[in-house]
Amino acid sequence: APPCQGGGSEFEPRRPLHNPQECVCVPAGFCYMERRGTAVADRTRVVHTFVPVFDENSRVLLLGTMPSPRSRENGFYYSHPQNRFWPVMAALFHEPLPHTPEEKEALVRRHGIALWDVLQSCEIRGAEDASIRQASPNNLPWLLAQCPIRAIFATGQKAAALYRRYCEPETGRPIQTLPSTSPANCRVSREELIDAYRVVLPYLKEEETP
Numbered sequence: 001a002p003p004c005q006g007g008g009s010e011f012e013p014r015r016p017l018h019n020p021q022e023c024v025c026v027p028a029g030f031c032y033m034e035r036r037g038t039a040v041a042d043r044t045r046v047v048h049t050f051v052p053v054f055d056e057n058s059r060v061l062l063l064g065t066m067p068s069p070r071s072r073e074n075g076f077y078y079s080h081p082q083n084r085f086w087p088v089m090a091a092l093f094h095e096p097l098p099h100t101p102e103e104k105e106a107l108v109r110r111h112g113i114a115l116w117d118v119l120q121s122c123e124i125r126g127a128e129d130a131s132i133r134q135a136s137p138n139n140l141p142w143l144l145a146q147c148p149i150r151a152i153f154a155t156g157q158k159a160a161a162l163y164r165r166y167c168e169p170e171t172g173r174p175i176q177t178l179p180s181t182s183p184a185n186c187r188v189s190r191e192e193l194i195d196a197y198r199v200v201l202p203y204l205k206e207e208e209t210p
Contacts, residue, residue: 043123043131043133044123044124045121045122045134046072046122046124047120048066048067048119048120048138049072050067050075050077050117052116052138052143053077053108053109053114055147056147057109058109058112058113058114058147058149059148059149059150059151059203060112060114060149060150060151060152060153060203061113061114061115061116061144061151061152062113062114062115062153062154062155062178063116063118063152063154063155063163064077064078064118064154064156064159065119065129065132065159065162066117066122066124066129066132067079067117068127075101076104076105077104077115078155078181079101080182083181083182083183084181084183084190085181086098086104086107088190088194089104089113091190091194092194092197095110111204114143114149116140116143117138118137118138118140118154118159118162118163118166118167119135119136119137119138119162119166120137120138120139121135121136122135127182129159130158132158132162135162135166136166137167140163140171141171149173150203151176152171152173152174152175152176153175153200154176154177154178155180156178156180156182156185157177157180160177176199178196178199179192179193179196
């Protein structure tokens, strides 16, 4: 088997059954079928349990797809230790890197950022967005009625596609796509992510943007 190529966002090594020289790293939650050379796993029904982060000063809404298994375990958005979302936020606003959920929430609130995810529930394999089936959206029209959001951004291509399919017909609001901060998106460097995320800054100014 070839070395891992980043097919999922969370990986764990599995012991080879026959050839100790083979690499059989597969996305977490998968079962490696040695004889057939394929990785398979059942999808799990996942329900979103995080409350949205927002207040009356929120100007930009950042949307992911669904919290990853590690984020659900740690109880907050983008909490896989190798996800670069929080280092990017800290660099963007010249703030210390937050570590606890409370520090992370305070950072985005201070700068007018709201956080939520597109989906309220779905079937998914681990953290593999491409495997999502049977999706149901969160109530984005409700959230947009609570605060003066000027722009909506997706933190990845899949979140943008799901928003356009399930939410945009209800909200009437377009979404812009940012590169994913997931460790699976390793071809994009941290510096490139920071530069890409600067697009949100004009919407956070006190004056209205065109």
